[in-house]
Amino acid sequence: MSRRRVPKEPFQIHEDDPTDLSDVETEESQTQRAEDLEAEAEAEAEVEADEAQQQLEDEEDQENQEEDEPLDEEEGCESDSSDGSEPVDFTVQQDMEKLNYTFPAFKDNYRLIKRIGEGTFSTVYKAEDVRYDRYNNSWDLDARDNQWEAPPPLKTSSSSRSNSRSNPSRRPKKFVAIKKIYVTSSPTRIFNELELLHDLRESPSVCPLITAFRHSDQVLAILPYFRHQDFRKYYPNMTVPDIKLYFRSLFTALAAVHEKGILHRDIKPTNFLYDPEKQRGVLVDFGLAEREGVDHKPCLCHLDQESRRQKIRATYALNASHAGPQPGYPKNDTRPSRRANRAGTRGFRAPEVLFKCTEQTTKIDIWSAGVILLTILCKRFPFFNSTDDVEAMIEIATIFGVKRMRQAGQLHGCVFETNIPSIGAQGFSFEKIMLWSTCRSDGSKDSKSELTDEEKGAVEFLGRCMDLDPSRRISAEEALAHKFLQIDSEGEAEAEGSEEDVMMV
């Protein structure tokens, strides 16, 4: 019988260490800090008039970008083991001055170190949390974990407060990630992101929100800094046990998010910050997230099979006079256009998103997680590389075959037809695709041209994540109970011939 081991949920945000408690203002909360800062900023209300004018100007462009110009996978991730003492880049210094101007108390609280992400909707900085000791850091799960550790050495300096800004040698620096949301983002959208993060503050494997500041159109979200590595660096070398740990962590986050009825909508490697050394990750970027059911309009996929068949038959009967779908496209299309949320990143969008399903569920995130697994197993990143949604459908159809793709379309009342000769009726199994893309199916009798048992287990799990039918696709909670995600340290060690405990963090 296998013993199930679950990775420790709390992640290490900062290294905890001796602190000078004499100065700690335990009463003061992070919320209070946000209020203080905002109040000071409001007092300087006349600043920034120029920049404020930009707000909402590009609102429409932004929405289009949200749907059609997904984020560039080349940017974002970083591997960082710096202690923040390296020289600060000139442009970051300039950004810091601007922030100090907008939020006069900013410099007393945070010291920008470097830019760690420049995305479509924000710039993210690594910063030192200068006044960490003054606040209630209940978000710091690592500190909570270590609260019963040995007491700090007694030789702490008494003049600590004045020294605390200049890197007290008594404790390592505490870091935060500061997400400066672009002024072109709509206020509703910014509020949505912060509100969802607030709702998810206790959720395991989800990066919590410490606090947020606003002055006029300027919004800063303060998150714990999470050390992680660039996906492109570690994914080619991941073993099956590594893959299990990665997905156990990702599905823990998804289960928590989905349990609250929230769809993340943008699951991809740059939004899951994973530290392969500690084998833990956190989910970030709720900029496109939404609550399930908001804006839903009935879609055929939510009907039972018989009612759906009847509706489809009726539609076909209506179209019978036109002898079914014709090649090409109608010049004057009189059909009503169908609107559905397509926000997300190209290559990670679920088939129902591509088919413009009007009743999308949390299962769209499971598909995207499946695409990450496919990427790792096939050792190709990005795996899908389409330039638009139609091409994305073609890519999926190449794997699944026209027959299954047609059924997938029908689920949402769409007709899928193609006469591209390379797309077969039946498609290919994930096993074949994995062997091809890792150049292992050369026809030789080499045992490597067959998947190992544990790889077969991974492929079976992949099939459950990348099921074209969202209602049959595995849920995050079911995934956590799936045998592929059970971590049996003894079994793994034997399989790997290693004495290391894979769960050691």
Ligand SMILES: Nc1ncnc2c1ncn2[C@@H]1O[C@H](COP(=O)(O)OP(=O)(O)OP(=O)(O)O)[C@@H](O)[C@H]1O
């Ligand atoms: N808490 C954090 N700790 C460490 N790094 C972070 C943190 N939050 C974000 N980052 C870094 O900043 C990048 C961008 O963050 P995020 O995805 O939240 O912003 P975004 O504007 O939506 O970016 P994108 O358009 O690239 O998705 C992340 O990919 C990550 O590298």
Ligand SMILES: [Mg+2]
């Ligand atoms: Mg992102």
Ligand SMILES: [Zn+2]
């Ligand atoms: Zn649907």
